[in-house]
Amino acid sequence: MTTWEQIAAAKRAQTLSQIPKGWVEPNLIQNMNKDGYVSACGYLDTVLPEHEVSITNLTATELAGKIASREMTSYDVCYAFCHRAALAHQILNCCIEIFFEQALEKARELDSYFAATGKLLGPLHGVPFSLKDQVNLIGLETTIGYISRVGQKSDKMSLLAKVLQDQGAVFFLKTTVPTAMLASETVSSLHGRTLNAINIAFSSGGSSGGEGSLIGAKASPLGVGTDIGGSIRIPAAFQGLYGLRPSHGRIPYMDVTNSYEGQELIPSVIGPLSSSLKDLELFTKLVVDSETWNYDPQVVPVPWRDSSEVTKRKLRIGLMTWDGLVMPHPPVLRALRETCHALTSRGHEIVKWSFPDNEKLVDVGEKVYGADFYAEVEQILEKTGEPISDYMNIARNVSRGKGHSGNALDVNQWWEVSQEIRHLKQKFLKYWKNTENVTSDGKPIDAILCPVWPSAGFHDGKVDFGCENYTVPFNVLDYSCVVFPVTQVNVEIDSVESGHLPSLPDDQKMHGYYEAQDFDKIPVCLQVVCKRLEEEKVLAIASVIESCLAATT
Template identity: 40%
Template sequence: MSKKWQDIAQEKRQAVNSLLPEKWKTTKLIPPVSELPDVTNYAATFLSEKEREITAQYTASELVGKLARREYTAVQVVEAFCHRATIAHELVNCISEVLFSQAITRAAELDDYLRAHGKPVGPLHGLPISLKDQFRVKDAETSVGYVAWLGKKETDETESFLVKRLKELGAIVFVKTNVPTSLMAIETNNNIIGYTLNPYNRLLSSGGSSGGEASLLALRGSIIGLGSDIGASIRLPSAVSGLTGLKPSHGRLPYLGVANSMEGQETVPSVIGPLAHNVADLRFLFKSICQTQPWHDDPKVLPLPWRADEEEKGRESIKEGGLTFGVIKWDGVVMPHPPVQRAIQETISKLKAQGHEVIEWSPPAHQEAFEILWNTFAADGGTDIHATLSLSGEAPVPQLSASFGEVAGTLPIPTINDIWALQRRKYEYQTRYLAYWNSTATLTKPGRPVDALIAPAAPTASFLPGNGLYFGYTGVFNVLDFSVVVVPVTKVDKNRDPKVDGYVPAGDLDTLVWQQCMYFPNQTKDGASLLI
C-alpha cells in the first residue's frame, strides 16, 4: 500500500527540522505570536557578538572583501548564517531544504584554496546565498511545494545552470526557501512546510511566491538570495518585508534547468531575480552573473553584458538637471491603503526636493493588463496544477484552490486560437503603452520621455493569511516586460495613517481590499510594524 500524501508531507517536514542543529534551536524560548508579532530583532539575541557582526553589519560585497582578506573564514561566515537561518525558520517557517552540512564542507574547501593560492576562487568567494525552492541544487529535493515532487534528489546533471555558475563564482548555497504549491499564489503556503509568516508581524503574510526567501532575508538569516517573478513573486515579498528586490526583463538571467509549474507557458514568462538588503547588493550579484556570459549556454538569455555606460548616462542626467518620473498613485482598479498612499507621496516630495520632476501617469488602463495576466495563468484551465496534485492525491491549499478550484475542470480550457488572441492582445497593449510612454516627451521639462515610473508594489502593506487578493500593481509590469526594482520607503504608522471614512470603492475587488484597512489597528499589537 502506497503512503498517504499527508504522511509523505509530514516526513519531509520532520526531515527538514531534524537537519537543523539542536544546539541552535530555540523553539522552547520563542514567545507566542500574540505576545511578540515583530521578531526582526529577536534572532540576534541568541547569537554571539561575532555572529551578529557577520550577519548584520555588511553588504554582500563588503563581506566578500573581508573573506578575500582573510578577516573571516568562509566556515565562520557560513556557520553564522546557518545559525541565524535556523532561528528564522523556527520563528516564521521559511526553509524548505537544509544544506548546512554541504555548505560548511564547501566553505572549508574554499578556505583551503585561499590559503594555498593566496587568491579567492571568484568574485563571490565564500558568500552564502539562499535560493527559492525552485532552483535545482545537487543532493537536495525540488518540490515547488508539491508532495508528488518529493523523494528525488538532484544530481550534477539536473542541477540548475545558474546554481552551477554561482558555485563556480565562489558562492555557497546553504539553504532553499519555502514557496506556495505550484508557485501560483501571492501567499506562501503548501502542504509540506506550511505557511510562512511575516517577520515584521507574524499575524500577517510574507507574500508570495518568494515569501520564504524574503522572510529569511528579513531576519538576516541570509545576506542575499534569488527568487523568480511572474506576477508579483519577487516584488510583493520584498515589499512586505522591507527588502530590495529586482524583477528583470525576460532574457536577462538564465532560467535553464530551473523547476516550474506550467512549463511551456511563455505568453508572460517567469524571470529570475535577486532579493537583498540594499540596491548595491542587487547590482553586485546581477553584475557577477552577467560576467559569466550565460547567453552562451541558455539560448533565452540576451547577449547583453552589464552596461556601465547606461549607469553613467543616468548620473549625467542627474547632473544636468535631474530625472523625470511618472507616478502611479492608483491603478483605477484597487485603491492603495493610507500608508501606501503616504509612502508614494513622501517619495514624490523627496524627489522634487532633490530637483527631479514628477508627472502624473495616465497610461492605457491597467485593468486590461490584469485581465491579460489572469487569462495567461488560466490558459490551461488549471490542468497542469491539478495533474501534478493528482500524482500524490494531495488537496490544494486554499490559496491555490481559490484561483484554480478544488478539482480539475473548475476553469474552462481555452482553445489554441483563444491563446493566440490573448498573445495578440498582449502585444497590442505593450505597443499602446510604449506609445504613451514616448508621448510624455511633450509633458516633461527636458522634452524627453520620463526616465522611470514610481508605483506602489501593492495596495496593502500586507494582509492576514488567506486574504491575498490583488497583484495588479506588480503584474502589469510582467505583461509589459519592464524591469522593476522594489525599495523600502517607510513603515506603517497608525498615528499617521488613519482610516479614511467615506471612501466609495470602484468595484467589488476594491471593496474587499479596502475593507482590509481595519486589520492594522485591530489585529496587531502596539509596536508591531510593517515596511512599505
C-alpha cells in the same frame, strides 16, 4: 499505503532533522511571544551571540569585502548564517532543504583556497547564498510545493547556481514555495505556512516567500526568487527588502524547475532579493558578466551596460499613485508622497502616470496563468490526493467570473491572447513615449514610480486580500522593476482617512481592510519600473531614489 499527510509530515521532519541538535529549540516561538516580539528578525538579534549578529547584519557586498580583506573567514560567516537560519526556520517555516554541513565544508574549502593561492573565486567568494526551492542542486529535492515530488532527487544543477557557485557563493539551504509557485502567499500541504519575518501574524508573501522570510530575518544576505506575477516583489515588499524583477532573458532560468515550463507568453523570471540595493547590483552584474547566453538560449546577449549617467542628471519619473481599480492604503500613499518629495527636493521631476488600460493588463495576466484552468496542477496533485490550494480556488473563481469556460484553451485562443498582450505592450510603449509631451524638457520619463501592493501586507491566511494589480502588469509587459523600502506603517500618522470612496468590489474590500493599528510597524515598499531589459538603468534609478530618501530623512 502512505497518505499525502504522512509524506508531508515525514518531509517536514526530515527538513528539521537537518538542523544540528544544538540549534533545535522547540519552544522558540513561545519564548518569542513571551518576550513580546512579533518580529522574528528582532527576536533573533536577542538570542544569538553578539558576534554572529554583527556578521548577519552585514550585506553580501560587505561580507565579500571583509572576507577578501581577511577580516572574516567564509567559515565564520557561513556558521553565523546557518545558525540564524536554523532558528529562523523554527519560527518562520521558511526552509525546505537544509544542508549546513556541506555549506560549512565548502566555506572551509574556499578559505583554504584563498589562504593558499591569495585568489578569490569571484565577487561572491565565501558569501552564503540562499535559493528558492525551484533552483536545482544535484542530489537535493526540488518539490516546488508538491508532495508527489518528495523523494525525487535532482540530477542536474541550474545554470544560475553554477554561475553563482563559480563566483564563490556558498549555498546553505533552499527555501519554501507555495504549491506550484502559483500564489502570493507561501503555503502548501507539503510544508505548511511560511510566516512574515517582521511580524509573524502576517503573510510572508509569495511565491518567493521562503526567500523573503529568510532574508527578512537576516538569516541570508542574498538569495534568488522567481517572479511570474509578483513573486519576487511581493515577498520583498512584505519584508521591507530590495528585490529585482529582471526582464526575461537577462538572468538564466535554464534548468530551474517550474510550473507550466512551456508557457512563454508571460515568462517567469529569476532575480535577487536582499536587504541591500548594492547586493542586487552585485548579483546582476556578476551574472550578466558570465555571458550565460552561450549556454541558455533564452538569455539575450546583452552585456552589462554603464548606467551611471542617470545618477548625474535630473530624472523624469512617472508617478502612478493608483491603477484606478484598487486604491492603496494610506501608508502606501504616504510612501509615494514622501518619495516624490525626496525626489523633487533634489531637483528631479515627477509627472503623472495614468495608463488607461491597467485592468486589461491584469485580466490578460489571469488569462495566461489560468489558460488550462490549472489542469497541470490538478494532475500533479491527484498523484497523492493532496487538496488544491485556496489560492487556486480563488483564481479559478475569478477566471470563471471573467468568462473562462473551465476548459484548457486551444492553440488559436492562445494566439489571440498573445496578440492581445502585444497590442497592450504597444499601447503602453506609446503612452510612455508620449510622456515627452508633459515633461519640462520634452523627453519621455525614465521610470515609473508606483506601489507594489495596495496594502503594506496581509495577515497570514487572509489570501482573499491578495491583489496583484501592481505587479502583474509589469510581468505582462516584461519590464524591469526594483522594489525598495521607504517607510513603515506608523499608527500615529497613518490613521487619517484617505478620503477615497471605493466603488469597485475589490476596491471596497481592500478599503475595508484598513485599520492603521492592524498594520503598525509593517514595512512599506514601493516599486520603480523601467522598460524591457533596462536592469542597469532601473537599479541605478533605485539608487538615486535611495539617496534622495536618505537625504530627506
